[in-house]
Amino acid sequence: MFRLLTRSRVWSVALTMLLVAGSGCAVKWTPYYDPTLDSKATSFQQDLESYLTKLENLQAPACTYQQNLDFYEKGSAEIAVMQTRAQASQHNTQLLEIMGSLNKNFADLKTLQQGAGNGCLNSTVIEAARSGFEPIFESLLAYELALKANEAPATAPTKH
């Protein structure tokens, strides 16, 4: 069939495919950079790091889950906000995966602290938990930076 097409028809088909696939003139397979998500992730990382550092120096009962419900309520709300922003982004598969990992690790931290009952998590466990969070924040921030670098400032949408 392609043998029947003239060179100009091949061009036309290629251009049509370009138009359909690219919705205009450039392809877009990734989310737009979201400065709010970027900022909220950094803020959450600071809160979490402060909490873990504080936890290493507390004694029972101040170190128990029951005495730190505020942190978990605030943290859950912050993650929910970030997940909503990721959900609202186009081409969000990777963002959702990263946010899902953050949410699971936060739930795991909560389970660890609940499991300690009336006692404190020791520094070995806290450090192991911390090392589970750090790559997630690094991944999210590196990805957001890549998205930021991928955008010309003049074409970035204003959706905030």
Place this chain on the structure above:
Amino acid sequence: MADFDVDAVLKSMAAAAAGVLQKKWPQVESFAKTEFEKIAQTVVSIGEGMAAGTITQDQAPILLDMQKNASRAVLAAVEGMTLVAAEQAVNAAIGAVKTAINTFVGFPLVA
């Protein structure tokens, strides 16, 4: 505590992942191996912590789960950044033939 041969474990992990990913494996191999090393190191730390009495049997699977979640996030970010690079390459390619395209269609299709 039983011996834990990290090198042998890493080779088994890489072989299993390569089998699942097949053609995609070379694209993620270096990142994946780094993540496997972290998982293996976490296993070593957990084993040492359990032997020292600083990590309980209940805490061990949770800590391993946290490392697995972290690895998932790293690989997702790598995949995302690969897409960013692919997007840039395709847009650069289209940009390179912009004049030819716009001349052919008779209007500025490619800005």
